[in-house]
Amino acid sequence: PILHVDGCTAPTWTFDDLVAWHWSYVCTETWTERYYDHESKTWKTRTRSETRTIRSGNHATDFMVHDGTGGMAVKLTTFERVDMGSQIWNRKRRGDNTCGPYAKSRHGGSLKHNWSLTALRKGDPAYIMARIKSRHHDEIPKGNVGFNATRVHHTLEAVGEDAPRRRAKISKGNEFSVLSAKNSSASRLGPWILLIVGAMALMLV
Known part of the structure; x- marks a missing residue:
C-alpha cells in the first residue's frame, strides 16, 4: 500500500516501499505565565511547555524474508513486539494543503511542529525471533521448483507466538547489530573483573 503521511500527497510525503510503518504529528507549545510566589510574596514569571500528539497512524503487512537461498513468509500482523528502529524521515512544516x-x-x-516516520522498508535486514510452522495448503504457491525456486521455503511461515524463555519479536537490523546493542554493563566490565580477580589470586599466593 501507498503511505501519504498525514494524508499529504506531496511527493516527499509519499512512500510506496514500506511493509510496516508508524507516523506521528507532534506539537510542542511553549508559553510564559505569571504566578504568585507565596514565599517571597511577589509576582514572578515562568516558562512552561507542553508536548502532545495531534495525529498518528500505523500499518503492518505480511511479507517474505529472503536470505539468498530461499524465502519464508513472515506473518507480521501476528507480532506484538516490532522494533522499526530510528526515524527514517521527519519534517517541521506541512508539505502542502493536502x-x-x-x-x-x-x-x-x-x-x-514535527512529523516523523519509522518504518520497515522492503529490502531492510530484519532480526526475527518467531515460531516456525507449516503454511496452510491453500496458501502455498503453486508450481514446481523450476517455476518457483523457493517453493520449499514457501511452505513455512514465521508467526509471533511466544515460547518458554523466548519472546517473539521483529527488530530492524541484522543479528549482530541487534544483539550487540543489548550488551549489559556487566559484559563490558568483564575484562576488569577478571583483572581484579587475578590480582586477588596473586595476593593470596
Whole structure:
C-alpha cells in the first residue's frame, strides 16, 4: 500500500516501499505565565511547555524474508513486539494543503511542529525471533521448483507466538547489530573483573 503521511500527497510525503510503518504529528507549545510566589510574596514569571500528539497512524503487512537461498513468509500482523528502529524521515512544516491542519495553541504560546516516520522498508535486514510452522495448503504457491525456486521455503511461515524463555519479536537490523546493542554493563566490565580477580589470586599466593 501507498503511505501519504498525514494524508499529504506531496511527493516527499509519499512512500510506496514500506511493509510496516508508524507516523506521528507532534506539537510542542511553549508559553510564559505569571504566578504568585507565596514565599517571597511577589509576582514572578515562568516558562512552561507542553508536548502532545495531534495525529498518528500505523500499518503492518505480511511479507517474505529472503536470505539468498530461499524465502519464508513472515506473518507480521501476528507480532506484538516490532522494533522499526530510528526515524527514517521527519519534517517541521506541512508539505502542502493536502496535509492535515496545523494544531492550534491552547495556552497562547508559540508552537513547534514535527512529523516523523519509522518504518520497515522492503529490502531492510530484519532480526526475527518467531515460531516456525507449516503454511496452510491453500496458501502455498503453486508450481514446481523450476517455476518457483523457493517453493520449499514457501511452505513455512514465521508467526509471533511466544515460547518458554523466548519472546517473539521483529527488530530492524541484522543479528549482530541487534544483539550487540543489548550488551549489559556487566559484559563490558568483564575484562576488569577478571583483572581484579587475578590480582586477588596473586595476593593470596
